[in-house]
Amino acid sequence: MSRIVYVNGEYLPEAEATVSVFDRGFLMADGVYEVTSVLGGKLIDFAGHQLRLARSLKELEIAAPCSDDELLEIHRELVARNDLTDGMVYLQVTRGNPGDRDFVFPDPATTRPTLVMFTQSKPGLADNPQAKTGIKVISIEDIRWGRRDIKTVQLLYPSMGKMMAKKAGADDAWLVEDGKVTEGTSNNVYIVKNGRIITRNLSHDILHGITRAAVLRFAKEAQMVVEERPFTIEEAQGAEEAFMTSASAFVMPVVAVDGASVGDGTPGPVAKRLREIYVEESRKAAI
Known part of the structure; x- marks a missing residue:
């Protein structure tokens, strides 16, 4: 069965789901996105993702493509139409298609934002085997733009970081700026030291993670x-x-950093317990 994709008010087979070559998301990376996990056919942390989307749009002065109630309904409809049990719903809003390429923002009165959404099936999402073994990371220089708190579609460097990690035989990369870790390529990061959970404070330097807040x-x-x-x-x-x-990863233990084992090189009790709590409580609160 063909996956059903939502594009600007229409539910379409994925082969028919298209946007203009003049869309500013394609030409300028002028857009934002969110990813909401689905467990048992229900949405996890949806309210948090909805609020962060509204914040990202406001920061970039992009109009909301629909109301909050409509956005929830589209999510649920996509889950139903694609018979999604475990997986994710990807959402992307761009400044739209002004009909030509120009650095200047188009008039929002005549150029409506583009809203695209699709599902990704991930059976057994909560039972990722890596959670039992942990992952290995390398460190790389953080050379991204300064507004990492806005969840934009400018993902080239994070993609490059993941490829650097893969080439080094690791699973992911931690980004480092001025000698301090900012975040992972697509995640917030933590250490446990003297029994204390340490993670970077919120600012423009990192994404304000929805899973981070819950955990x-x-x-x-x-x-x-x-x-x-x-x-x-x-x-x-x-x-x-x-x-x-x-x-998408919930709480994932990290067992090695730049080749050095963390602790005894196996997932620790804090990470394992937080993962258990997060999955359990998220299932209870899912909508």
Whole structure:
């Protein structure tokens, strides 16, 4: 069965789902995106993704393509039409198609934003075998633009970072700026030191992760101590544990950084417990 994709008000077979070559998302990377996970046919952390989307659009002065209620309905309709049990719903909003290429923003009164959404099936999403073994990361220089808090479609350097990691025999890359870790290529990152969970504080330097917010809330409710500050690669290598969070990976243990084992080189108790709590509580709150 062909996957059904949503494009500007229409549900179409993926082979028929297209946008203009003059769309600013294609020409200028002038757009934002969100990815919402689906477990058991229900949306995880949807309200958080919806709020962050609204913030990203506001920061870039792109009009919302539809109301919040309509956005939820489209998500649910795509899940239903694609018979999605476990996986993700990808959403992308661009400034639209002004009919030609120009650096100047088009008049929003005459150029409507483009809204594209599609599903990705990931059976057993919550049972990723890597969660039991952990992943290995390398460090690379963070040379992205300064507004990483806006979830834009400018993903070339994160893609390059993942390829650098792959070539080095690792699973992902941690980005480093001024000697301190900012985040992973597509995730927020953490270490556990002296029993404390340490993660970089929110600013323009990192994405304000929806999974990050939920995990830190659950950690505090479980009486874990959280310290929000930057840390170095050397600190990570000497930590008791390390892990990362994202909408699709949930909580993923990190067992090696630049070739050095973290702790005993296996997933630690804090990461494992937070993953259990996150999956359990997310399933309860899914809509």
